[in-house]
Amino acid sequence: MEGTRVAKKEGGGGRKPWIITGAIxxxxxxxxxxxxxxxxxxxTILPNMSVSNIDVSNMTLEQAQSVVETELAQKGxxxxxxxxxxxxxxxxxxxxxxxDMAIDAAQSVQDAWQVGHGNFFTAxxxxxxxxxxxxxxxxxxxxxxxxxxxxxxxxLAQQVAGLNENVGYEVKGDRLTMVKGAPVVTVDWEQAEKxxxxxxxxxxxxxxxxxxxxxxxxxxxPWHIEPTQSTMQDPDFEAIHRAVYTEPKDAALDxxxxxxxxxxxxxxxxxxxxxxxxxxxxSGETVSxxxxxxxxxxxxxxxxxxxxxxxxxxxxxxVSGSAARKSNVKLAASAxxxxxxxxxxxxxxxxxxxxxxxxxxxxxxxAYYNGATVQEVGGGVCxxxxxxxxxxxxxxxxxxxxTNHRYxxxxxxxxxxxxxxxxxxxxxxxxxxxxxxxxxxSSYDAGGARKLNVKIYGTNLDGHYVTxxxxxxxxxxxTVQYVPDPNVARGALVLDREQNAYRGRSAQTYxxxxxxxxxxxxxxxLGLSVYxxxxxxxxxxxxxxxxxxxxxxxxxxxxPGTTxPGTTxPGTTxPGTTxPGTTPxPGTTxPGTxPxPGTTxPGTTPxPGPAPEPEPQPSxxxxxxxxxxxxxx
Numbered sequence: 001m002e003g004t005r006v007a008k009k010e011g012g013g014g015r016k017p018w019i020i021t022g023a024i025x026x027x028x029x030x031x032x033x034x035x036x037x038x039x040x041x042x043x044t045i046l047p048n049m050s051v052s053n054i055d056v057s058n059m060t061l062e063q064a065q066s067v068v069e070t071e072l073a074q075k076g077x078x079x080x081x082x083x084x085x086x087x088x089x090x091x092x093x094x095x096x097x098x099x100d101m102a103i104d105a106a107q108s109v110q111d112a113w114q115v116g117h118g119n120f121f122t123a124x125x126x127x128x129x130x131x132x133x134x135x136x137x138x139x140x141x142x143x144x145x146x147x148x149x150x151x152x153x154x155x156l157a158q159q160v161a162g163l164n165e166n167v168g169y170e171v172k173g174d175r176l177t178m179v180k181g182a183p184v185v186t187v188d189w190e191q192a193e194k195x196x197x198x199x200x201x202x203x204x205x206x207x208x209x210x211x212x213x214x215x216x217x218x219x220x221x222p223w224h225i226e227p228t229q230s231t232m233q234d235p236d237f238e239a240i241h242r243a244v245y246t247e248p249k250d251a252a253l254d255x256x257x258x259x260x261x262x263x264x265x266x267x268x269x270x271x272x273x274x275x276x277x278x279x280x281x282x283s284g285e286t287v288s289x290x291x292x293x294x295x296x297x298x299x300x301x302x303x304x305x306x307x308x309x310x311x312x313x314x315x316x317x318x319v320s321g322s323a324a325r326k327s328n329v330k331l332a333a334s335a336x337x338x339x340x341x342x343x344x345x346x347x348x349x350x351x352x353x354x355x356x357x358x359x360x361x362x363x364x365x366x367a368y369y370n371g372a373t374v375q376e377v378g379g380g381v382c383x384x385x386x387x388x389x390x391x392x393x394x395x396x397x398x399x400x401x402x403t404n405h406r407y408x409x410x411x412x413x414x415x416x417x418x419x420x421x422x423x424x425x426x427x428x429x430x431x432x433x434x435x436x437x438x439x440x441x442s443s444y445d446a447g448g449a450r451k452l453n454v455k456i457y458g459t460n461l462d463g464h465y466v467t468x469x470x471x472x473x474x475x476x477x478x479t480v481q482y483v484p485d486p487n488v489a490r491g492a493l494v495l496d497r498e499q500n501a502y503r504g505r506s507a508q509t510y511x512x513x514x515x516x517x518x519x520x521x522x523x524x525x526l527g528l529s530v531y532x533x534x535x536x537x538x539x540x541x542x543x544x545x546x547x548x549x550x551x552x553x554x555x556x557x558x559x560p561g562t563t564x565p566g567t568t569x570p571g572t573t574x575p576g577t578t579x580p581g582t583t584p585x586p587g588t589t590x591p592g593t594x595p596x597p598g599t600t601x602p603g604t605t606p607x608p609g610p611a612p613e614p615e616p617q618p619s620x621x622x623x624x625x626x627x628x629x630x631x632x633x
Contacts, residue, residue: 037120038127040117040120042116042117042127043060044058044059044060045057045058045059045060045061045064045109045112045113045115045116046058046112046115046116046126046127046130046136047130047131048130048133048134048135048136049112049115049116049130049135049136049137050112050135050136050137050138050208051064051068051108051109051111051112051137051138051139051140052108052137052138052139052140052201052204052205052208053137053204053205053207053208053209054067054068054071054072054140054208055067056068056109056112059109061106061109061110061113064109064112064113065105065106065109068105068108068109068140069105071208072098072099072103072105072140072204073099075207075208076097076098076099076100076101077097077098077099078207079097079098079099079200079203079204079207080095080096080097080098080203081095081096081196081199081200081203082094082095083095083096083152083156083196092159094152094155094156096148096149096152096196096200097148098200098203098204098207100148101142101146101147101148101149101200102143102146102147102148103140103141103142104140104141104142104143105140107141108138108139108140108141111138111141112136112138115136115138116130137205139201139204139205140201140204142197142200142201146197149193149196149197149200152196153189153192153193153196153242154242156187156192157187157189157238157239157242157243158242158243169235169240171244171267171291173291174290174291174293175288175289175290175291176244176269176274176288176289176290176291177286177287177288178235178274178278178286178287178288179284179285179286179287180278180281180282180283180284180285180286180287181283181284187236187239189236189238189239234275234278234279235278237271237274237275237278238271240274241269241271241274244267244268244269244291245267245268245269246264246265246266246267246268247264247266248264248265248266248294248295248296249263249264249266249296250263250296250297250298250299251263251296251298251299251300251302251304252298252342253307253340253342253436260300260304260307261300262300263296263298263299263300264296265293265294265295265296266292266293266294266295266296267291267292267293267294268291268292268294269289269290269291269292270289273289274287274289277289297434298434298435306435306459306461307435307436307459308436308437308438308457308458308459309457309459310457310458310459310460311455311456311457312394312395312396312397312437312456312457312458312460313391313392313393313394313395313397313455313456313466314391314394314453314454314455314456315387315388315390315391315393315394315412315453315454316387316451316452316453316454317383317386317387317390317411317412317451317452318411318449318450318451318452319380319383319411319443319449319450319451319452320411320449320450321365321366321380322365322366324363324364324365324379324380325363325365325366325379325380326380326450327361327363328356328362328363328365328378328379328380328381329380329381329383329384329443329452330443330452331360331361331362332353332356332378332380332381332384332385333384333387333441333442333443333452333454334441335352335353335354336349336352336353336384336388336439336441337439337440337441337442338438338439338440339352339438339439340436340437340438341431341436341437341438341439342431342436343431343432343433343434343435343436344430344431344432345430345431346400346428346429346430346431347428347429347430347431347439348426348427348428349384349385349388349418349420349426349427349428350420350422350423350426350427351426353381353384355422356377356378356381356422357377357378358377362377362378362381363377363378363379364376364377364379365378365379365380366379366380366498367379367380372499373498373499373500381420382405382409382417382418382419382420383409383411383452384441384452384454385418385419385420385427386409386411386412386416386417386418386419387411387412387441387452387453387454388418388427388439388441388454389402389412389416389417389418389427389429390412390413390416390417390454390468391454391455391456392429392456393416393466393468393509393511393526394456394465394466394467394468395456395458395466396432396433396464396466396513397429397430397431397432397433397437397456398429398430398432399428399429399526400428400429400430401426401427401428402418402427402428403418403419403425403427404417404418404419404529404530404531405417405419405531406419406531406532407502407531407532407534408502408503408505408531413470413507414470414472414505414507414529414531415470415472415507415508415509415526415529416468416470416509417529431458433458433459434459435458435459436458437456437457437458438456438457438458439454439455439456440454440455440456440457441453441454441455462515462516463515463516464513464514464515464516464521465513465514465516466511466512466513466514467511467512467514468509468510468511468512468526469509469510469511469512470507470508470509470510470529471507471508471510472505472506472507473505473506473507473508474504474505474506475503475504475505476503476504476505476533477503477533478501478502478503478533478534478535478536479533479535479536480535480536480538481535481536481537481538482537482538482539482540482546482547482548483496483537483538483539483540484539484540484541484542485539485540485541485542486541486542487539488539488540488541489541490541490543490544490555490558491541491544491555491556491558492540492541492555493538493539493540493547493555494538494539494540495536495537495538496537496538496539499534499537500534501534501535501536501537502531502532502533502534503533504531504532504533505531506528506529506530506531507528507529507531508525508527508528508529509525509526509527509528509529510523510524510525510526511523511524511526512524540555544556
């Protein structure tokens with residue numbers, strides 16, 4: 001059987017090369033795009049990359065910023081320029097150190113990052129090139145109006161302006177006078193700033209490039225600016241303003257040296273007013289414009305004579321409880337002693353005392369946790385915070401943060417306590433006066449009791465004084481709660497002396513501000529403090545049944561055949577000996593029956609004293625309450 005031959009179509013074999021070429025191009029394009037995508041996805045800077053010759057290769061932004069900041073801090077003192085004015089006699093050069101400059105390290109490393117991440121389609125080739133040895137460098141970023149450069153220019157401007165002082169202008173009292181046509185020295189300060197900036201950038205690059213060769217890069221760079229003198233040329237009015245202008249500054253207390261810094265009287269004038277007056281004057285004529293004089297609020301003499309001269313507020317509380325608790329109170333109070341707050345600063349009790357841990361010397365003492373009394377390290381640290389708050393209530397200082405305790409404390413009046421818990425609850429107040437204030441704490445023994453005293457010193461120029469008061473209401477007597485406990489002997493009731501009962505109540509606190517003559521200036525509402533009731537707790541043997549059902553208040557008879565009478569001696573377990581009515585309740589020391597703190601001078605306010613058998617006070621043990629509305633301390 002004969003086969004049939006089929007002829008090939010012309011041109012059919014010519015498609016293969018194009019298909020293959022297209023496939024290759026597609027593969028290469030995909031590979032290129034994949035390379036670019038990979039380069040863009042890297043979270044590090046390119047290899048062989050530097051910021052002013054500070055190597056930041058293969059670093060994250062955070063790592064690179066840390067390296068640049070560290071290198072500049074360590075070696076910036078070896079990079080400086082001597083800046084001066086050429087041909088201007090009696091003008092001294094001023095050193096500008098790179099270490100004193102506010103170089104923007106964050107923006108510098110961001111610029112380095114952008115070299116490999118700025119453009120998707122060039123990211124891949126750049127990465128490959130840098131991996132094969134290509135390198136790049138970006139300069140460090142010096143911000144506009146950099147303070148150190150500005151300080152150097154101001155220094156030189158004052159020196160240049162000083163050359164003209166005798167022949168150009170003069171400050172007389174509250175006026176500035178100037179003779180038109182007097183010879184003056186002028187400088188192009190904008191060009192000077194550019195020269196300084198470029199010089200420092202160059203020196204930084206040289207320093208880190210030559211470091212491996214041991215170069216110190218101590219290069220002196222003269223500032224080549226030609227001043228001109230001419231009786232026909234207008235003076236440099238901006239330079240005169242720089243020389244005359246003085247920022248008003250109050251005297252202040254230097255906390256490091258504890259010395260009072262000097263004040264400065266502010267001096268200023270309108271540059272345009274001087275320019276207009278000068279241009280309108282005839283040659284040889286004297287022009288005069290007013291100066292704006294600003295007196296400081298606080299002079300050195302004022303501050304030196306009035307610093308910490310007055311007691312703004314004072315409070316005393318009685319410290320009771322175990323030796324460990326007393327030690328904790330003294331330790332926390334000592335951390336606050338001599339604490340100085342400048343005007344506007346905020347006092348934080350937690351920040352001042354720090355964590356209350358055994359490593360810091362705090363001991364285990366009773367504290368509150370979810371309404372129960374437990375042993376915790378740091379028990380008692382709320383007493384110093386409350387006593388400081390009570391002292392602050394005798395001042396006009398601004399309360400920033402304060403929370404009352406879950407139960408009334410007894411060592412300060414109701415509504416005048418402040419609980420704390422490190423990392424959670426804090427006590428804060430702001431120095432809203434114009435002078436520094438100082439907290440002084442002291443612990444001492446008097447009348448057989450330990451006392452904690454807090455004084456707040458400051459400056460009271462107007463003689464205002466403050467009286468805190470609190471209205472107590474809604475008193476809730478403790479209920480009785482029975483808790484089954486198989487360890488209690490049959491027929492007995494055992495009072496829980498760890499969980500003392502508390503009366504519940506509420507207190508509305510006010511602070512009244514008086515003028516020196518006794519007239520009322522303001523009455524501030526400081527809010528409501530709500531204290532919960534805690535019941536009197538008795539433990540009983542479950543076999544006796546709920547004591548609330550006992551007939552006549554007596555436990556059921558015990559079968560002598562099943563219980564050893566010797567273990568249930570009613571003489572030692574008579575409920576009458578643990579009558580909650582005879583248990584001293586701190587809550588019964590109702591502030592409403594105590595002398596009104598508002599009727600006495602803060603400096604002589606009687607200490608409310610401890611309540612009978614006071615409940616041990618809370619700490620900031622680190623434990624946190626389950627109920628966010630319930631303070632841990």
